[in-house]
Amino acid sequence: MDVKSNKAVIFDMDGVLVDTEKFWKQAEQEVFSALGVKITDELTQHTQSMTTKEVTEFWYKKYPWENIALDIVEQQVISRVIELIQTEDCSVAGIKKFIEDLKLKQYKIGLATNSPYRIIQVVLDKIDSAHLFDHITSAEFEEQGKPHPAVYFTSAKSLKVDPQNCIVIEDSHSGILAAKNAGMTVIAFTNQNSEIYFDLADYRIISFEDPLPVIFN
Template sequence: MVVKAVIFDMDGVLVDSEGFWAKAELDVFSSYGVQVTDDLATQTKYMTTKEVTEFWHGRFPWENLDVPKVEQEVVSKVIELIQAEDCTMSGVQTFIKDLKSKKYKIGLATNAPLRVADAVLEKLQIRDLFDTVHSSEFEEQGKPHPAVYLTSAKQLGISPEYCIVVEDSHSGLKAAKAAGMKTIVFTNNDESINSDLADFKILSFESVQVPIL
């Protein structure tokens, strides 16, 4: 198999930011009377921001404020945390620069809104390394639906079978597989991550060994 493009997930791959989403959602939704519980929050973990906001509004409807505005409050809070905290995955910039030097096309495909992706790429100072940056906010469905990956491949001009995806979640791996792509699970040294759908595994970007690349 020949790999021509590497497409990265963002949260949990480029930046250790998943805790930021939990904090932002708790802070924002609680301020509108939502009773955020761990059990319900688990159900929203891999949803898009729009889906998460609609999920909580459906259970604890707030008044005098539309859902999109509350969604943007969450997004803004996450961006603030990304900008303020040390959350860059160690070694990821060097890893991507190495791929770019070997002439691979590089893409980013995330369930997060595009303005969060822009904030992350600016923080890591790697925006110029990416040939495409795409968000599920422009698709009818987010991961685990494959749309965000299929569109990314189209934007790269590379057929899905020549793309390999770096993901950290079962939902993301499922999306990549459904798109017909090879998969790499990035565990950040967490052996509890479900990697059944992964063709390869990266424990750390600082000590990476990916035979297919």
């Protein structure tokens, strides 16, 4: 058995497999504004790394609404994001072949995201890659989302790979912190951006259309 079969590559989802940040912003703007929430760019900065449940609770505390439960509002946001993923062009260029190349090298492939579980299959269908993943994990089922490392520990355990043998591909500050706190090697997917927090990662990938980095050889 190839030694790499005891190693794994775990992908974040939003911003790595699909470019959905704008969809989340649009869905939250539409749903929460309809409930009387006054969304500002300044406050939105606080919600970017939160789970959907945490975002809903955040806005409710700021602008309490009546006659509709928080979990229903949360599901409305999720449903709107799903609609946008299904109808808009959002696949990250080169991502499917990149994962296929890793599979050819006998790496186990995981997904660990802060996003709700029911969005994951929609995304994997979008990039036609569900068959390439050995396990998928959502922080929806953890007590805390990223930057807490729980979702990455769960992913490694499910893949039956030690955390130190896992390579994580992330694009966010909270995600990079989560993976580092799990003791994993972290690659920042920069997508041509130059965020300062990328310095926390062990390596960088600018584009998935480039050849596999030497770390995978």
